[in-house]
Amino acid sequence: MTDRPTVNDLYEQAAAGFGGALARLARAYEADPDQQRDLLQEIHFALWRSFATFNGNCSLRTWVYRVAHNTGASHAQRRQRLKLDKMTSIDELAALEVPDPDDPTRRAEHRDELARLMALVQRLRMPDRQLLLLYLEGLDAEQIGEICGLTGGAVATKIYRLKAALAKRFHKGGPL
């Protein structure tokens, strides 16, 4: 007979293996630092609670990302309920104008590449935002598909457009 890991064992494993990714994820769903801390705790708590129903049908990584993103999305939904229409999709992102490189205010505001990326992430609607975050974490199309509930092919197409949109905005030497 094999000993099944307990909820606490699974949680410790998840926190140790994905702690950094969870912190980055909380930052991507919430701009306010205080709220970020609360959201991160909420994600950890949701993760711990979720392990009571974890039956091993998917990998620990898939489960952790699903629970974390679902908690983040619920948080974003509560905060941005009235702004649902104002969010952008990946396809719309590619069509958006890049900021004017000669605008000094714009340059000062967007000097930090990561800050610009974060602003862009927070502007994306779900599940485009989730797709981008998973891609930034280095997951491949198949893994992202399993987490999102999409086929690998569909994810690959989205990633292709996403990369084009990102390259357009973040190309080294390109507009800030």
Added chain:
Amino acid sequence: MSSNDASVDRLCAAWRAQPAPMLSLTPEQLAAQHAKLRVSLRRSLIVEYVACAFVLGWVALRWWYVPGGWLTKAQYVATIAAVLFVAHGLRKHLTGYGAPPAGADLLSFQRASLERLRRSFLAAWRWYLLPFAPTFVLAGIDRWFFQHHPLRSIEVDHLHILGGMAIAAAIAGAVALWHRIAARRLQRAIDYLDNFGGHRG
């Protein structure tokens, strides 16, 4: 590798290199958090129940001091039934009834959450406003036929009653309309998910 790929790879690397605070909650902290969640849920239910109890107490007092005729008694009964019905609805909604499982894939979870919210917006008027409609109608009939204002002529009093009922109906209508607009906005978000393409079977 193209320069575009290099830019995106650099971005991914910078993303993962961000300083990220490691958090690991101890079993005691998790248990405390669990207890906190239960307390906050219980507290929000208690607040709603206290509000219901307050209304019921007020109705009971009025019944005691101003028993009135059969129509007044019917209003008291209708109000009590409405308050109990709303309390039941609040309990159902505040305890997370029908919430999607946390480990569901992101698209299914997102869709289920939006659909649940949309349904609650569409149904809110049925369990929050409609139960009070009988009280409202009975009060109108009572005022129209039996409880005239002593200092107004019948015609002027009827105008007042109609005006009051119109204002109350307009407020209820505005709330219902606001809910419908919110539900339509949520439906657009659901449509976006449905048209996202490439769903796993």
